[in-house]
Amino acid sequence: MSAPVTDPLRLKLDLQALGMRIPPEIAARAGGAGPADGITIFIGDLVATVPTGAWYIDDSPYELCDRSDGSWRLARDDAEVARVTLADEPGFYRRSIADNIPYRSLALRHGRDAIGSTVAQGCSHGDLSCKFCAISASKRSGATLANKTPGQLAEVAEAAEAEGFSHIVLTTGSTGEDAGITHLAACAGAVRERTSMKIHVQFEPPDDPALIDLAASVADTAAINMESFDEAVLGNMAPSKARKGVERFNKTWTRAVSLLGRGQVTSFVILGLGESRRSIIDGCKLLVSLGVYPYLLPLRPLPGTPLESWRPPPPDATMEIFESAAAIVMDAGLRASSCLAGCVRCGACTTFTDLTG
Numbered sequence: 405m406s407a408p409v410t411d412p413l414r415l416k417l418d419l420q421a422l423g424m425r426i427p428p429e430i431a432a433r434a435g436g437a438g439p440a441d442g443i444t445i446f447i448g449d450l451v452a453t454v455p456t457g458a459w460y461i462d463d464s465p466y467e468l469c470d471r472s473d474g475s476w477r478l479a480r481d482d483a484e485v486a487r488v489t490l491a492d493e494p495g496f497y498r499r500s501i502a503d504n505i506p507y508r509s510l511a512l513r514h515g516r517d518a519i520g521s522t523v524a525q526g527c528s529h530g531d532l533s534c535k536f537c538a539i540s541a542s543k544r545s546g547a548t549l550a551n552k553t554p555g556q557l558a559e560v561a562e563a564a565e566a567e568g569f570s571h572i573v574l575t576t577g578s579t580g581e582d583a584g585i586t587h588l589a590a591c592a593g594a595v596r597e598r599t600s601m602k603i604h605v606q607f608e609p610p611d612d613p614a615l616i617d618l619a620a621s622v623a624d625t626a627a628i629n630m631e632s633f634d635e636a637v638l639g640n641m642a643p644s645k646a647r648k649g650v651e652r653f654n655k656t657w658t659r660a661v662s663l664l665g666r667g668q669v670t671s672f673v674i675l676g677l678g679e680s681r682r683s684i685i686d687g688c689k690l691l692v693s694l695g696v697y698p699y700l701l702p703l704r705p706l707p708g709t710p711l712e713s714w715r716p717p718p719p720d721a722t723m724e725i726f727e728s729a730a731a732i733v734m735d736a737g738l739r740a741s742s743c744l745a746g747c748v749r750c751g752a753c754t755t756f757t758d759l760t761g
């Protein structure tokens with residue numbers, strides 16, 4: 405039997421690598437981008453999204469057992485390793501807008517105090533679309549409205565802000581020549597008009613640099629995600645991004661940092677796609693030299709995607725790379741806690757942000 409894991413950070417890392425089984429009464433979310441197919445828990449001060457629905461969960465030593473005094477007993481190989489609490493369902497989930505469209509089909513709780521929405525649930529890359537992305541699977545599930553209007557999102561954001569949610573993640577599928585940015589910016593602008601929430605937008609490098617300016621004019625932070633700095637892996641996993649090439653990403657990151665500031669722009673870097681360790685470290689060095697926070701996270705293979713039969717990378721290897729990369733980020737003076745909005749601020753999907761506090 406393995407030794408119990410009691411360090412909260414190590415426990416979060418383990419849970420995100422191995423997942424956990426949950427009792428049937430806890431409804432796991434199904435579909436959606438980001439923390440899809442899992443639940444959000446609190447381990448002491450740490451917030452974590454944990455896979456609960458993937459195939460590899462059956463092999464996990466972790467199980468959420470029973471509840472007492474408001475917290476849940478988390479066991480590893482049947483021995484208690486921690487008490488954890490679950491994120492509450494927000495009150496706005498019980499509300500609907502006109503036409504009986506539930507708020508929860510427009511935006512979902514993310515982590516501690518964020519909400520998130522995919523404003524356009526489509527992708528024009530076809531056969532070249534990213535293999536780890538669940539946007540199309542999520543659309544098929546019917547759990548989310550495929551296209552949200554700026555007014556709908558502003559209404560939900562207003563209700564969420566009244567409950568204490570402080571930032572919003574707005575992402576989009578690449579839906580056309582403008583990479584979906586015009587609609588994304590309209591949605592962000594509407595949220596900005598109706599709330600004081602900090603706004604995070606995610607988009608691909610557009611052909612027209614003016615679209616970067618448009619997105620930055622209505623947001624506090626941005627993610628322009630390269631996902632892998634291993635050329636062969638990127639070509640296989642995200643061929644449309646590989647075709648754009650790193651130079652194109654470079655220009656987009658540089659322009660976004662000039663508009664939003666150092667540490668307010670990020671790029672996801674996924675561990676577990678088959679990339680070399682060197683590529684991750686070199687990618688981190690490149691990003692921090694531009695003032696971009698490298699958001700390292702373990703692969704979360706999502707049901708309905710081409711990677712659904714994969715596993716997240718092993719926790720020991722992930723921790724080793726996280727620690728090396730965190731030193732690079734800290735040396736550059738970047739901190740997750742300085743980021744105003746989005747995944748870097750939230751940090752529920754990775755322990756990397758906890759290491760770069």
Ligand code: SF4
Binds near residue numbers: 453514515520752753
């Ligand atoms: S880290 Fe990003 S995707 Fe994950 S829960 Fe937080 S905001 Fe959502």
